[in-house]
Amino acid sequence: MTEPEETVETYDVVVIGAGPGGEVLADRAAHAGLSVAVVEDGAVGGACSYTACVPSKALLRPGAALASARAVDGARQSVTGPPEPEAVLARRDRFTGRGDDSGQAAWLTAAGATLVRGRGRLDGERRVRVTATDGATRVLRAGRAVVLATGSEPVMPDIDGLDRIGVWTSERATTADAVPDRLVVVGGGVVACETATAWRSLGAEVTLLVRGRALLSDWEPCAGEEIARGLTGLGIGVRFGVTALAAARDADTGEVSVTTDDGGVLRCDELLVAVGRRPRTAGLGLEDVVPGHPASAPAGLPVDDTGRVTSVPGGWLYAIGDVSGRSHLTHLAKYQARACAAALAADAGRPAAVGSWQPGTVRAAAAQAVFTLPEAASVGLTERAARQAGFTVRTAEYRTDDVAGAALHADGYRGHAKLVVDAERRVVLGCTLTGPMATELIHTATVAVAGEVPLDRLWHAVPAFPTVSEIWLRLLEAYGL
Numbered sequence: 001m002t003e004p005e006e007t008v009e010t011y012d013v014v015v016i017g018a019g020p021g022g023e024v025l026a027d028r029a030a031h032a033g034l035s036v037a038v039v040e041d042g043a044v045g046g047a048c049s050y051t052a053c054v055p056s057k058a059l060l061r062p063g064a065a066l067a068s069a070r071a072v073d074g075a076r077q078s079v080t081g082p083p084e085p086e087a088v089l090a091r092r093d094r095f096t097g098r099g100d101d102s103g104q105a106a107w108l109t110a111a112g113a114t115l116v117r118g119r120g121r122l123d124g125e126r127r128v129r130v131t132a133t134d135g136a137t138r139v140l141r142a143g144r145a146v147v148l149a150t151g152s153e154p155v156m157p158d159i160d161g162l163d164r165i166g167v168w169t170s171e172r173a174t175t176a177d178a179v180p181d182r183l184v185v186v187g188g189g190v191v192a193c194e195t196a197t198a199w200r201s202l203g204a205e206v207t208l209l210v211r212g213r214a215l216l217s218d219w220e221p222c223a224g225e226e227i228a229r230g231l232t233g234l235g236i237g238v239r240f241g242v243t244a245l246a247a248a249r250d251a252d253t254g255e256v257s258v259t260t261d262d263g264g265v266l267r268c269d270e271l272l273v274a275v276g277r278r279p280r281t282a283g284l285g286l287e288d289v290v291p292g293h294p295a296s297a298p299a300g301l302p303v304d305d306t307g308r309v310t311s312v313p314g315g316w317l318y319a320i321g322d323v324s325g326r327s328h329l330t331h332l333a334k335y336q337a338r339a340c341a342a343a344l345a346a347d348a349g350r351p352a353a354v355g356s357w358q359p360g361t362v363r364a365a366a367a368q369a370v371f372t373l374p375e376a377a378s379v380g381l382t383e384r385a386a387r388q389a390g391f392t393v394r395t396a397e398y399r400t401d402d403v404a405g406a407a408l409h410a411d412g413y414r415g416h417a418k419l420v421v422d423a424e425r426r427v428v429l430g431c432t433l434t435g436p437m438a439t440e441l442i443h444t445a446t447v448a449v450a451g452e453v454p455l456d457r458l459w460h461a462v463p464a465f466p467t468v469s470e471i472w473l474r475l476l477e478a479y480g481l
């Protein structure tokens with residue numbers, strides 16, 4: 001008996017993954033008149049909505065709000081206690097819906113895309129096979145492009161016993177329903193710092209094990225230094241130069257013991273591993289469609305500014321967001337999605353539908369915002385990166401504490417600002433800010449970097465008195481203007 005022939009459904013664009021990257025791509029491509037199918041095997045909205053950005057910021061915000069009030073004499077007297085854990089967790093759940101994606105699924109459909117539930121895998125050129133949870137399969141053919149938007153997954157370090165003790169990754173750290181009494185965090189990056197801050201504010205005793213000598217080691221040193229000071233001030237133990245070697249959980253008490261390379265043993269209730277993320281490329285069938293391609297690509301896929309995977313002949317495969325390996329930020333996933341949709345629309349002869357902007361004409365400047373206490377934010381190049389890139393660099397630094405608006409904003413305001421300037425062209429290459437409101441203030445720098453605004457022109461952008469934004473005036477004065 002011959003097998004019945006498989007039905008193949010055809011769309012202009014087939015997207016695998018409905019996180020922020022996949023959602024925006026689908027919306028923009030559909031808006032440009034392309035037919036779009038989006039394959040999702042988890043919740044529409046991706047990690048960002050349910051296990052990353054949104055729940056982490058929801059957990060951090062109550063502690064930040066209280067800290068903000070406590071920093072103002074007259075308000076401080078009315079703050080009588082710490083955040084209330086049950087209410088904080090309930091508020092987080094209102095943002096995440098505990099994984100209920102019905103709202104976002106409805107939005108995607110209303111945007112004009114077809115949502116296909118199941119796991120997607122490349123099945124030859126321009127084809128995607130989708131396997132639903134009940135095992136049923138569908139084949140989708142892409143007339144124009146397949147876009148991978150499958151996100152990333154946590155890297156697991158080589159710690160003996162880790163796979164046997166039910167360790168926390170960021171997913172558990174953002175969705176847990178109870179505050180652990182004692183939390184040990186391995187890592188010194190953004191997830192480690194934000195998660196330590198969040199659970200400490202809810203009452204956990206937290207210790208950070210940092211392998212290196214600095215937090216946020218890719219950033220300007222001032223950021224890591226200010227955050228380390230802040231974490232310590234919150235009562236978090238920050239131990240530098242310590243590597244976790246082994247971990248075990250007591251079968252009776254549930255207590256976790258972490259053995260470190262300095263001969264110590266730390267005991268805790270939960271162990272969070274936050275040592276980075278890698279693009280989720282395994283299981284996508286890349287090895288079947290790209291001759292010689294490995295089954296996974298831990299460093300990401302080679303893509304151009306529109307997300308087109310340059311190693312795939314025919315230009316039909318794209319990768320956007322975390323899976324591209326270009327960044328691990330929601331706003332960059334969405335930026336890449338807009339660029340990708342514009343390119344696909346232009347290829348289809350529909351450039352007018354997406355506006356006159358063409359991808360690749362401007363280098364993106366995307367800020368990163370870290371919601372610790374103090375906050376830290378950066379955009380563009382650090383001094384070190386700018387020098388490595390061959391620029392003639394001059395920097396300007398200023399303590400934001402000395403800005404009148406900052407002193408009015410918070411008693412004892414503490415913050416640092418650093419500007420990295422291309423001394424030849426006199427344009428801003430990068431900026432790093434710490435302190436209250438840094439995550440909001442950074443957008444001014446983002447505009448300056450993306451716009452390549454000359455310092456002499458910035459001089460005429462006059463910040464209001466008495467705002468923290470007067471830091472711009474001070475930085476320019478520190479530069480010599």
Ligand SMILES: Cc1cc2nc3c(=O)[nH]c(=O)nc-3n(C[C@H](O)[C@H](O)[C@H](O)COP(=O)(O)OP(=O)(O)OC[C@H]3O[C@@H](n4cnc5c(N)ncnc54)[C@H](O)[C@@H]3O)c2cc1C
Pocket residue numbers: 016017018019020021022039040041042043044045046047048049051052053054056057118119120121149150151152170174191280283284320321322323327328329330331332333
């Ligand atoms: C704790 C934490 C906090 C963060 N906070 C911030 C923040 O404040 N700001 C910020 O900008 N960034 C933050 N990030 C990073 C941000 O979450 C990611 O950059 C963003 O989610 C990437 O979006 P994406 O669309 O590429 O992937 P994802 O959001 O990961 O979405 C990918 C989707 O693809 C689906 N999928 C994967 N494989 C398949 C398959 N084979 N078939 C079908 N579906 C599949 C997944 O189920 C998922 O829904 C944070 C990350 C973490 C871990």
Ligand SMILES: NC(=O)c1ccc[n+]([C@@H]2O[C@H](COP(=O)([O-])OP(=O)(O)OC[C@H]3O[C@@H](n4cnc5c(N)ncnc54)[C@H](O)[C@@H]3O)[C@@H](O)[C@H]2O)c1
Pocket residue numbers: 157158186187188189190191192194210211212215216217243274275276277327328329368369370371
């Ligand atoms: N607010 C935000 O924008 C936000 C928040 C959370 C996460 N994110 C994104 O998620 C990504 C992942 O965050 P992350 O903190 O997991 O990664 P990260 O790359 O920011 O930091 C990883 C840390 O782990 C350390 N490390 C690496 N290998 C180790 C090992 N074997 N043992 C001990 N330490 C080790 C590194 O030195 C570094 O301190 C980030 O790149 C970030 O872009 C963003």
